[in-house]
Amino acid sequence: MVYSPGFIAQCEQEKLHLSGAIQPHGVLLVCDRQGLVSHVSANVADWLGENATPAFLLGQALPHFLHEVDASAASLNRGERYVGQCHLAEQEFDVVVSDNGEQRLFELYPVTAHARPLMAPVTSQPLPEDKAELAKQCEQLLQTLQEMSGFDRVLYYRFLPEGDGEVTAEVGREAGMGCYLGLRFPASDIPQIARELYLQNPWRTIPHGKAEPVAIVSREEGAVPNLSWVDLRSASPIHVEYMTNMGVSAAVSLPIVLGGELDALISCHAATPRQLTVSQLSAMHAEVNAFNLRLRDYKARRRLQVFDGLQHRFGQAQAVMMRHGSLEAAWPELSQWLLYTFQADGAVLTIGDTHYTQGSVLSMEALAALKAQVGQDDRSVWISEQLAHDCPGLPLTAVAGVAVVRDLALDPHHTAELYLCREETLYQVTWGGSPDKPVDYRQDGRGIAPRRSFEAWVEQRFGHSRPWSPSARLYLLKLRALLQKAKTLPEEKTASGSR
CATH class of the missing domain: 3.30.450.270 (PHY domain)
Incomplete structure (x- = not known):
C-alpha cells in the first residue's frame, strides 16, 4: 500500500503531548514539585474570577479551593489520575488531577448544568461462548454508549495486524451521517504517536472540533508542560480537519487494550458540538472496561482451545511418524x-x-x-x-x-x-476513501490536509x-x-x- 511519506512524517512528528494549548471547555493549572503554579491556561480568569490572571497565579501556591483535591491526589504516580470536585464561590467544578512525572496537572471543568441521571449499569454479561455472542455483546455495548452519550453514531474500530483499521460494528441514529461498517482505513489515519496517547488515557474527548484552542501561559519562557495524560489537550489541526471532512463536530474515543497493545477504539461521533461531563465519561469508561475484560478472557479461552486442538492434531501426526x-x-x-x-x-x-x-x-x-x-x-x-x-x-x-x-x-x-x-x-478490500491518496496537498503551499472523501473505494489485491x-x-x-x-x-x- 502506498501512503504519502510527507503526510506520515508530519503526523508522526507532531508532538501532540507538547501542544502548548488546551481546548476551551475547561481550565488548566500546573504545579511544580514545590507546589507553586508553573503554568495556567490563558482563559483562567474567565472561570476563576477577574483577579485570577496568569500574572497573579504564576509562581504562587496552588489556590486554596484546590487544596482538598490536591491532598486527596497526594499519592499519585506518573501517569495516574484522580477525579474529584471543588467549588469556588457559586461555581462547581469537576477536577481531574494527573501527574506527568515532573508536575501535578489540574483540569477544571465548569459544571454549568448537571446532566440527566446516568443510566443504570447494564446487567453483568457472561463470558461470550463464540464469535456470534461476542459480536452481539459488542453491538449492545455500542448501543449503551450511544444512549449514555446522546451522540449520533458509535463505531467499533478494530486494528489489524498490519496497522490498518476496520470498522467491525456500528450503531447510529442519523442516516445522514453515512455508514462506515465494513470499511477499512489506512494506518496513517491514526499515527503511532496518537495510538500511544490512547493507550495512556481512559478516554479522549473533542466537544467542539472548530473551537479555538487556548494557549498555556508559562512562568518560564518556552517551558511547555507534558500533556500526555490531560484530556483538555488541544486537538491536532490535522485531526480537526479530518473530523470536518467526515461531518463530525464532536467526538469521544475510548480504547480497547489487550496485552498492553491498542486492539481497538470505540469512537462516538456527533454532527453538532456536544460536551459530556466527567461523570458521564467515567460511566462510559466503566462500561467499556467491563467489555474489555470479557474480551480479554474470551481471547484467553480461545487460545487454550487452540492449544488443546493443537495437542490433539499433533498427536495424530506423531502417530503417523511412529507408524512409518x-x-x-x-x-x-x-x-x-x-x-x-x-x-x-x-x-x-x-x-x-x-x-x-x-x-x-x-x-x-x-x-x-x-x-x-x-x-x-x-x-x-x-x-x-x-x-x-x-x-x-x-x-x-x-x-x-x-x-x-x-x-x-x-x-x-x-x-x-x-x-x-x-x-x-x-480478493477485495473496501476502504473508506482511496488508501493510496490519504491526503490532499494545499494550494497555498502550507503543507497537507487529510483527504476529503470517505466514500467506499474497492481495492482488488493481486x-x-x-x-x-x-x-x-x-x-x-x-x-x-x-x-x-x-x-x-x-x-x-x-x-x-x-x-
Whole structure:
C-alpha cells in the first residue's frame, strides 16, 4: 500500500503531548514539585474570577479551593489520575488531577448544568461462548454508549495486524451521517504517536472540533508542560480537519487494550458540538472496561482451545511418524495431514539435496531464491502472504504465500526445511476513501490536509495468498518440535513425486 511519506512524517512528528494549548471547555493549572503554579491556561480568569490572571497565579501556591483535591491526589504516580470536585464561590467544578512525572496537572471543568441521571449499569454479561455472542455483546455495548452519550453514531474500530483499521460494528441514529461498517482505513489515519496517547488515557474527548484552542501561559519562557495524560489537550489541526471532512463536530474515543497493545477504539461521533461531563465519561469508561475484560478472557479461552486442538492434531501426526518409522517413509501420509491442518495447497520437505513434495509447490529456482531470502532472518518460522513482495527476485510462480519452518535438526549431520505453499487468491478490500491518496496537498503551499472523501473505494489485491491464521505460527513451532524428534537419513535418490 502506498501512503504519502510527507503526510506520515508530519503526523508522526507532531508532538501532540507538547501542544502548548488546551481546548476551551475547561481550565488548566500546573504545579511544580514545590507546589507553586508553573503554568495556567490563558482563559483562567474567565472561570476563576477577574483577579485570577496568569500574572497573579504564576509562581504562587496552588489556590486554596484546590487544596482538598490536591491532598486527596497526594499519592499519585506518573501517569495516574484522580477525579474529584471543588467549588469556588457559586461555581462547581469537576477536577481531574494527573501527574506527568515532573508536575501535578489540574483540569477544571465548569459544571454549568448537571446532566440527566446516568443510566443504570447494564446487567453483568457472561463470558461470550463464540464469535456470534461476542459480536452481539459488542453491538449492545455500542448501543449503551450511544444512549449514555446522546451522540449520533458509535463505531467499533478494530486494528489489524498490519496497522490498518476496520470498522467491525456500528450503531447510529442519523442516516445522514453515512455508514462506515465494513470499511477499512489506512494506518496513517491514526499515527503511532496518537495510538500511544490512547493507550495512556481512559478516554479522549473533542466537544467542539472548530473551537479555538487556548494557549498555556508559562512562568518560564518556552517551558511547555507534558500533556500526555490531560484530556483538555488541544486537538491536532490535522485531526480537526479530518473530523470536518467526515461531518463530525464532536467526538469521544475510548480504547480497547489487550496485552498492553491498542486492539481497538470505540469512537462516538456527533454532527453538532456536544460536551459530556466527567461523570458521564467515567460511566462510559466503566462500561467499556467491563467489555474489555470479557474480551480479554474470551481471547484467553480461545487460545487454550487452540492449544488443546493443537495437542490433539499433533498427536495424530506423531502417530503417523511412529507408524512409518522415518520422516521419508511417513511423507506421503504426513504431507496430506500438513495440507489439511494448515489449509495449504502444497508442501515441500528438503533434507539435504533431497526434496519431497506434495501438491502445488515452488519450482527449484523459486525455492532456492526463497531459501536465500529466509536465510537472512534468524527466526525459526518465516511467514509471508505476499511472496513476490517479501522475496525480491523470486521467479514467476503461482505460489503467493508460504510458511517456512527452518533449521530442523534431524541428527548431528542433517538438517531439514519445510515449506507450506498457498496459491494466489484475488480478493477485495473496501476502504473508506482511496488508501493510496490519504491526503490532499494545499494550494497555498502550507503543507497537507487529510483527504476529503470517505466514500467506499474497492481495492482488488493481486499477488496475495489467503491470510495465515493468527495461530499459524504457534502451530508451526509445535510442528518444528515434533519433526525434530524424527530421526531420519536422506536417500541418495530423489523420492517419488519430488522435483
